[in-house]
Amino acid sequence: xxxxxxxxxxxxxxxxxxxxxxxxxxxxxxxxxxxxxxxxxxxxxxxxxxxxxxxxxxxxxxxxxxxxxxxxxxxxxxxxxxxxxxxxxxxxxxxxxxxxxxxxxxxxxxxxxxxxxxxxxxxxxxxxxxxxxxxxxxxxxxxxxxxxxxxxxxxxxxxxxxxxxxxxxxxxxxxxxxxxxxxxxxxxxxxxxxxxxxxxxxxxxxxxxxxxxxxxxxxxxxxxxxxxxxxxxxxxxxxxxxxxxxxxxxxxxxxxxxxxxxx
Amino acid sequence: xxxxxxxxxxxxxxxxxxxxxxxxxxxxxxxxxxxxxxxxxxxxxxxxxxxxxxxxxxxxxxxxxxxxxxxxxxxxxxxxxxxxxxxxxxxxxxxxxxxxxxxxxxxxxxxxxxxxxxxxxxxxxxxxxxxxxxxxxxxxxxxxxxxxxxxxxxxxxxxxxxxxxxxxxxxxxxxxxxxxxxxxxxxxxxxxxxxxxxxxxxxxxxxxxxxxxxxxxxxxxxxxxxxxxxxxxxxxxxxxxxxxxxxxxxxxxxxxxxxxxxxxxxxxxxxxxxxxxxxxxxxxxxxxxxxxxxxxxxxxxxxxxxxxxxxxxxxxxxxxxxxxxxxxxxxxxxxxxxxxxxxxxxxxxxxxxxxxxxxxxxxxxxxxxxxxxxxxxxxxxxxxxxxxxxxxxxxxxxxxxxxxxxxxxxxxxxxxxxxxxxxxxxxxxxxxxxxxxxxxxxxxxxxxxxxxxxxxxxxxxxxxxxxxxxxxxxxxxxxxxxxxxxxxxxxxxxxx
Numbered sequence: 001x002x003x004x005x006x007x008x009x010x011x012x013x014x015x016x017x018x019x020x021x022x023x024x025x026x027x028x029x030x031x032x033x034x035x036x037x038x039x040x041x042x043x044x045x046x047x048x049x050x051x052x053x054x055x056x057x058x059x060x061x062x063x064x065x066x067x068x069x070x071x072x073x074x075x076x077x078x079x080x081x082x083x084x085x086x087x088x089x090x091x092x093x094x095x096x097x098x099x100x101x102x103x104x105x106x107x108x109x110x111x112x113x114x115x116x117x118x119x120x121x122x123x124x125x126x127x128x129x130x131x132x133x134x135x136x137x138x139x140x141x142x143x144x145x146x147x148x149x150x151x152x153x154x155x156x157x158x159x160x161x162x163x164x165x166x167x168x169x170x171x172x173x174x175x176x177x178x179x180x181x182x183x184x185x186x187x188x189x190x191x192x193x194x195x196x197x198x199x200x201x202x203x204x205x206x207x208x209x210x211x212x213x214x215x216x217x218x219x220x221x222x223x224x225x226x227x228x229x230x231x232x233x234x235x236x237x238x239x240x241x242x243x244x245x246x247x248x249x250x251x252x253x254x255x256x257x258x259x260x261x262x263x
Numbered sequence: 264x265x266x267x268x269x270x271x272x273x274x275x276x277x278x279x280x281x282x283x284x285x286x287x288x289x290x291x292x293x294x295x296x297x298x299x300x301x302x303x304x305x306x307x308x309x310x311x312x313x314x315x316x317x318x319x320x321x322x323x324x325x326x327x328x329x330x331x332x333x334x335x336x337x338x339x340x341x342x343x344x345x346x347x348x349x350x351x352x353x354x355x356x357x358x359x360x361x362x363x364x365x366x367x368x369x370x371x372x373x374x375x376x377x378x379x380x381x382x383x384x385x386x387x388x389x390x391x392x393x394x395x396x397x398x399x400x401x402x403x404x405x406x407x408x409x410x411x412x413x414x415x416x417x418x419x420x421x422x423x424x425x426x427x428x429x430x431x432x433x434x435x436x437x438x439x440x441x442x443x444x445x446x447x448x449x450x451x452x453x454x455x456x457x458x459x460x461x462x463x464x465x466x467x468x469x470x471x472x473x474x475x476x477x478x479x480x481x482x483x484x485x486x487x488x489x490x491x492x493x494x495x496x497x498x499x500x501x502x503x504x505x506x507x508x509x510x511x512x513x514x515x516x517x518x519x520x521x522x523x524x525x526x527x528x529x530x531x532x533x534x535x536x537x538x539x540x541x542x543x544x545x546x547x548x549x550x551x552x553x554x555x556x557x558x559x560x561x562x563x564x565x566x567x568x569x570x571x572x573x574x575x576x577x578x579x580x581x582x583x584x585x586x587x588x589x590x591x592x593x594x595x596x597x598x599x600x601x602x603x604x605x606x607x608x609x610x611x612x613x614x615x616x617x618x619x620x621x622x623x624x625x626x627x628x629x630x631x632x633x634x635x636x637x638x639x640x641x642x643x644x645x646x647x648x649x650x651x652x653x654x655x656x657x658x659x660x661x662x663x664x665x666x667x668x669x670x671x672x673x674x675x676x677x678x679x680x681x682x683x684x685x686x687x688x689x690x691x692x693x694x695x696x697x698x699x700x701x702x703x704x705x706x707x708x709x710x711x712x713x714x715x716x717x718x719x720x721x722x723x724x725x726x727x728x729x730x731x732x733x734x735x736x737x738x739x740x741x742x743x744x745x746x747x748x749x750x751x752x753x754x755x756x757x758x759x
Binding site: 070136137138142155158159161162165166170173174176177178179180181182183184199202203206207210211214215216217218219220221222223224225226227229230231232233234235 | 315353371373417
């Protein structure tokens with residue numbers, strides 16, 4: 001009668017606390033690396049440079065103590081990168097033939113294209129993961145506000161960050177409540193789809209409106225909006241390490257542009 | 264400190280005034296409890312004292328509200344906020360930030376206080392609620408009691424002279440409830456401020472010997488000591504608001520025969536964490552089983568496993584002989600009715616009637632007999648006349664009754680209830696329990712997660728107590744309480 005179906009659990013894509021250099025970098029510096037890095041991946045033409053960047057990013061994740069393998073969706077993204085690479089290898093017939101077994105032919109150009117496309121994809125994914133997994137959401141919001149973002153917008157971001165997991169959980173509860181009342185999720189017509197969507201989102205909407213009311217009372221009751229500005233207990237400071245990271249980003253960007261222009 | 268003269272308020276679109284001709288004077292060091300049935304105007308009164316009612320809510324107001332000599336109706340909300348703090352029901356919903364320190368500092372930062380002063384006040388506020396160790400924590404990782412402590416600290420940091428608690432423990436287990444009331448006692452002792460608590464759980468407030476203001480239909484019907492009110496209610500054979508449930512009777516009987524629920528070595532993981540471990544039990548027909556334990560002890564996971572919404576990672580669960588791993592939830596749903604904690608999460612149709620017959624329609628078993636049964640249930644729950652209305656127009660208590668009708672409509676053998684008494688006044692709760700006892704009398708099985716020892720003691724035939732995912736107690740209710748007493752779980756014991 002006893003059965004065991006234990007499987008290794010996965011964690012959501014969220015901040016993983018730590019004290020590594022990556023964790024301690026200013027969120028906006030990490031944001032700059034994410035944005036500029038993403039652009040540079042498409043500027044660089046050398047597949048080996050792109051794959052080198054993937055290796056560096058993987059090494060950085062290991063040094064930061066991140067458990068990438070346990071983050072939800074990582075395997076799907078890795079599989080997608082692999083598929084993109086394999087498709088290029090299979091269909092790009094340029095350069096010298098490395099393997100020629102009738103219908104299966106692999107060319108050097110195909111290998112290069114595969115590494116290039118898969119590497120680009122992985123670079124963007126890894127940059128995003130490193131940013132999200134090493135940046136405490138509060139630090140990002142407070143960093144933005146202290147950099148000049150009006151605090152009303154900053155707290156809109158904080159509220160969104162706070163409520164996303166709450167709504168995710170509530171969505172799961174509504175889904176369970178529907179299953180418990182015999183709702184079947186096999187949609188056969190647009191009308192059924194509409195009904196399902198309405199039945200699912202209505203409770204969430206009502207709950208959201210209730211939360212907004214409570215939150216508004218809580219914010220007003222604590223003088224939110226009473227003044228044009230505000231002070232901060234938490235100071236997200238720019239350190240020497242941030243300056244070095246920014247300098248390094250500048251060097252990488254210049255090198256990538258020079259390599260691109262130089263052909 | 265507080266003076267209300269002929270205060271009335273009627274929300275826009277409502278025909279009934281939420282507050283009607285309220286006269287009330289409260290001194291600076293008093294401890295006042297406001298009690299009364301759901302919808303009687305308690306929360307509206309709290310919002311009026313903060314001034315938020317007159318700024319954020321549409322409606323017609325008349326009368327005078329003064330706090331510390333300040334005319335609340337004419338002053339900006341921020342001026343009133345310097346004097347009055349409001350801790351709302353669900354701490355989760357009132358948080359504005361992501362970490363404890365940011366949350367406690369939030370109001371001070373908005374007031375543009377210098378950093379050094381904020382630092383000092385945050386430390387003081389956390390110390391007064393006994394939450395210094397929580398300072399660096401993310402709010403999402405706190406327990407229910409810890410969250411409410413932080414919500415209180417966030418209000419205390421501003422140094423209010425009046426602190427209002429609107430049902431601060433309604434979502435908390437008995438252990439956390441006792442903790443929060445301990446914090447309130449400390450605040451009274453250390454900060455010497457006026458405290459107003461809106462609360463159903465009067466048993467926890469008895470040691471404070473508070474002044475009780477009882478409300479009904481927007482009016483104050485009693486203003487005196489709690490002890491005198493309780494004595495008066497007992498003499499009149501009625502029930503104090505928030506007091507013991509009035510329905511007499513013993514717990515449900517146990518019917519022998521094939522078990523409805525059979526659980527063997529159940530272990531369940533959620534989010535990589537083992538939430539239930541090594542649970543084995545059988546529950547027969549005609550049993551009313553109370554499931555108790557601190558928040559996060561595994562009660563909800565246990566109930567979800569019984570319906571098959573969570574599959575066992577180890578062991579197995581059988582309901583009426585059907586293995587939840589082998590049987591789709593849609594099939595299990597015919598045998599098992601589940602009422603979730605929040606009524607709004609389980610209202611899907613656009614009329615009371617459609618909502619009541621929602622499950623039967625989905626299961627394609629809506630016949631004349633079911634319609635007759637639904638009509639009777641709605642009539643019993645005083646909802647038949649409102650059958651064409653939208654469920655969201657119902658009051659909280661009515662929604663809860665509709666939730667119950669809609670899971671009973673298709674006649675499940677096993678009824679699971681997850682903390683359905685939360686937020687209900689004793690009269691509404693008693694009504695729900697009466698309906699359930701009727702079902703148990705017909706041989707159905709009820710398994711109910713519940714925080715109230717009085718309810719368990721009066722209604723349940725059997726007590727299950729979970730701690731950290733383990734089934735610590737499984738015994739007839741009377742014996743179960745004895746075991747809890749021996750373990751020192753005093754917060755879970757009924758009075759007397």
